[in-house]
Amino acid sequence: MLPQDRSSQDRSPLQPVNLPEGWAPDSWRSRPATQMPAYPDADALQDALRELRALPPLVTSWEIIALKQHLAEAQEGRRFLLQGGDCAESFAECSSDVISNRLKVLLQMSLVLVHGLRLPVVRVGRFAGQYAKPRSADDETRDGVTLPSYRGDIVNAPGFTAQERVPDPRRMIKAHARSAMTMNFVRALIDGGFADLHHPEYWDLRWVRHSPLADEYHRMVASIGDAVRFMETLSGSQVHNLNRVDFYTAHEALLLPYEEAQTRQVPRQWGWFNLSTHFPWIGMRTAALDGAHVEYFRGIRNPIAVKVGPGATPDAVLRLIDALNPDDEPGRLTLVHRMGAAQIGSKLPALLDAVRRDGRRVLWVCDPMHGNTESTANGYKTRRFGNIRSELEQAFDLHAVAGTRLGGVHLELTGEDVTECLGGARELTEHDLERAYRSTVDPRLNYEQALEIAMSIVRKHAQLVAPVQA
Numbered sequence: 001m002l003p004q005d006r007s008s009q010d011r012s013p014l015q016p017v018n019l020p021e022g023w024a025p026d027s028w029r030s031r032p033a034t035q036m037p038a039y040p041d042a043d044a045l046q047d048a049l050r051e052l053r054a055l056p057p058l059v060t061s062w063e064i065i066a067l068k069q070h071l072a073e074a075q076e077g078r079r080f081l082l083q084g085g086d087c088a089e090s091f092a093e094c095s096s097d098v099i100s101n102r103l104k105v106l107l108q109m110s111l112v113l114v115h116g117l118r119l120p121v122v123r124v125g126r127f128a129g130q131y132a133k134p135r136s137a138d139d140e141t142r143d144g145v146t147l148p149s150y151r152g153d154i155v156n157a158p159g160f161t162a163q164e165r166v167p168d169p170r171r172m173i174k175a176h177a178r179s180a181m182t183m184n185f186v187r188a189l190i191d192g193g194f195a196d197l198h199h200p201e202y203w204d205l206r207w208v209r210h211s212p213l214a215d216e217y218h219r220m221v222a223s224i225g226d227a228v229r230f231m232e233t234l235s236g237s238q239v240h241n242l243n244r245v246d247f248y249t250a251h252e253a254l255l256l257p258y259e260e261a262q263t264r265q266v267p268r269q270w271g272w273f274n275l276s277t278h279f280p281w282i283g284m285r286t287a288a289l290d291g292a293h294v295e296y297f298r299g300i301r302n303p304i305a306v307k308v309g310p311g312a313t314p315d316a317v318l319r320l321i322d323a324l325n326p327d328d329e330p331g332r333l334t335l336v337h338r339m340g341a342a343q344i345g346s347k348l349p350a351l352l353d354a355v356r357r358d359g360r361r362v363l364w365v366c367d368p369m370h371g372n373t374e375s376t377a378n379g380y381k382t383r384r385f386g387n388i389r390s391e392l393e394q395a396f397d398l399h400a401v402a403g404t405r406l407g408g409v410h411l412e413l414t415g416e417d418v419t420e421c422l423g424g425a426r427e428l429t430e431h432d433l434e435r436a437y438r439s440t441v442d443p444r445l446n447y448e449q450a451l452e453i454a455m456s457i458v459r460k461h462a463q464l465v466a467p468v469q470a
Contacts, residue, residue, distance in 0.1 A: 001047045016169045018285045020326075023299035025032045025263040025272060028256055033292035035134045035285060037148070037155045037167035038066040045257070046171035052261035056273030058128065059249065060181055061266045062303075065294050067248045068303040071329030072406040075363045080119045081334075081408025082281075083250060083365070084111050084450065085126025088440035091153045094178040094380045097430065101415025102127060103194070105447050107245070109454040113295045116458025122248070126412070128182040129251035129277045131175040132258075133441050150440070154255055174257045179276070181235075183249065190247055250305075253280035256296055263300060279414055281305035281336065289319055291411050298323050305334035305368065310347040314354030321360050339369025339397070341387040344394050352402035365408040366395040373442065380433045382443045385423030389456050396460045413445040424449035 037044045059111065073079045085105055086093075102125065110121040122145040131154035140149045140160075147165040150158045154175040157164035253259045253274065262276035274280055280300075284307040286293040297304050306320060317335070335355075338346045355362060368391035372383045399406040419432045420443035426432075439445075445453065 019271060020298050023295070024248040025260050025296075025299070027299070028260070028296040029446045031290060031295045032288070033256060034288070035151075035283075036256070037151055038138075039167050041168055041169070045169040048274060049257055049261050050173050051173055052176060052258065055173075055176055056180075057262060057264065058183055059178070059275055059278050061273050061275070063248070064273055064275075064278050064302050066246070067124075070246070070329040070331070070332065071303050071363055074122055075330060075361060075405075077405050077407070078119065079122050079366055079407075080113055080117055080134070081112060081124065081363065081410075082106065082454075083121045083124040083126060083408060084109070084413045085250075086130055086412040086446055087125055087412045088152050088254040089130045089178075089439065090158075091131075091174060091178055096180055096185060098416065099182055100189060102399065103186060103189060103415075103417040105413060105450050109450055110245075111449065112454040112458060113249075116455075117461055122408070123245060124248045124250045125186070125281055126250055126410075128186070129175070130180045131179075132252065132254040134252075134254060134283050134382075138441075149269070152254075152441075154258065157160060162389065164246075167188075172255070172261075174333070175258070176262075176276075186247060190245060197397075215321075233281075250279035250281065251277050252283050253277070253293070254283065254286065255296070256292055259296065264352055264400070268374040269301075272299060272301045274302050277421045279303055279305065281307065281334075283307050284309040284338070287320065289323060290309040293321055297310060303331055303334065305336050307350065307370070308335050308337045310343045310371065312347075312351060313349045314350050316326070318349055318354060318358055318360070321355070321362065325361075328361050330361060331363075332367055333361075334408075338367035338370040338410075339391065339452045342391040343371065344391050344398065348395070348398050349402060352399065352404045356402060356404050363407045365401065365403060365410050366406055367393040367410040368395070369410075369412045369442070376430045376433065378430060378434070380420075380437060380443075382430075382433060384450075385421055385428075385445075385449055388421070388445070389453065392453065392456065396457075400464055409453070410443055411445060411450065413447075413450040413460050415447055416457050418444060418446050420444050420446070421449055425452050 068405055070079055071081065072083050085102060106123055106125060110123050113121050132152040135149040135151055137149060139146050142160055142370070145158060147162060148156065148167065150156060150165065151167070155167050155172070233311050254379055259274055259276060263272050263274050265272055279299070282293050282297055282305060287306055288294065304324060306324065308317060321333060337344070337348055337351070369383060369389045370390060372387040373381060374383070375381055395406050416438065418438050419428050419436045420439055422428050422430065425448045
């Protein structure tokens with residue numbers, strides 16, 4: 001629980017309480033800022049930011065506080081975090097079919113996890129704001145022509161022309177509008193019973209009716225349906241809260257001017273909230289201790305996450321924890337390790353040991369996607385399903401040995417019929433990538449592969465729990 005003086009109702013929301021020393025929503029501007037676009041028109045940028053500051057927020061402070069409590073319970077092993085969605089959203093795919101298919105995938109995965117882990121699942125969509133992407137270089141050269149890199153639809157367009165690649169601040173307004181439309185549609189679906197556990201069969205995606213996993217999933221659905229009907233027969237009434245779920249959003253808070261414009265104080269709460277999303281995170285490229293992103297994140301009240309790669313040292317991770325969660329607040333900080341299947345065994349244990357020995361309270365989550373990216377001979381950026389599953393299964397084993405807990409998974413996935421990652425239930429090959437490769441940035445798991453990952457988590461959990469129960 002928060003200290004009583006922090007949540008006191010008689011404090012003015014205009015007088016921040018216990019803010020980090022020297023912090024303000026714009027204090028990040030005094031620090032080195034990486035992965036920022038160079039806007040050619042400073043006046044147009046300021047106009048766009050003024051408009052953003054006047055627009056309504058996308059989420060509420062009470063939703064943010066509720067998520068933080070759920071994440072605190074995940075830290076204690078009483079919940080499991082499922083975070084997933086697109087590598088980078090596009091304006092063109094802000095459509096009802098794409099949004100509902102994303103939601104279906106996450107609902108089905110969470111159903112598998114709830115059934116297998118016997119734990120409530122915290123559902124966090126990597127969407128409604130995931131419009132910015134970090135790049136390895138500021139520029140891109142093709143056939144002797146050099147243009148600014150594509151940094152996501154919130155900054156510029158993917159087409160390789162000078163006009164499309166110029167950073168346009170008006171795109172932040174478009175991103176806000178599409179994020180709002182996405183959130184409104186998701187809320188309407190959930191409030192309307194889209195997530196009703198009485199009818200999980202409604203979540204099926206047409207194109208995977210003949211999936212090799214379909215029979216196993218439908219047996220699980222039937223089992224859950226039987227259990228619900230049994231409980232309702234005993235009680236003589238409908239079981240409450242089975243017709244809706246809690247659902248939250250997350251994105252990498254990369255474009256700091258956009259995030260600052262949505263950072264606000266609210267009545268009857270102390271401090272500042274980023275109201276563009278429930279759960280922002282810092283990517284590996286922007287996690288420098290003295291950098292602008294860490295400076296911005298240390299002052300907001302949202303639960304936050306940091307991606308941790310194979311180059312991270314125990315000392316650096318502990319200093320990041322000091323900066324981002326100095327009061328050891330439950331649910332405040334999630335560390336998302338993304339090492340790669342080949343390196344997790346040698347890189348992760350030292351980090352787990354250091355954080356455990358120092359008594360730090362964090363939620364450990366595995367991102368088995370980003371450390372396993374490779375390019376094929378025919379020029380596609382892809383990931384092998386076997387490596388993704390291997391890193392995730394190794395993560396469970398390494399946490400068990402270290403005496404820590406893997407409390408969640410962070411995935412790039414889609415509900416569309418794409419062929420971007422190799423392997424999985426249909427054993428996709430390099431030739432299959434040509435059929436339906438649609439991502440403009442990183443390869444995503446399709447529906448079948450995502451559901452198979454959920455089932456792999458359940459099987460691995462069962463392997464670890466069985467010896468303990470015996």
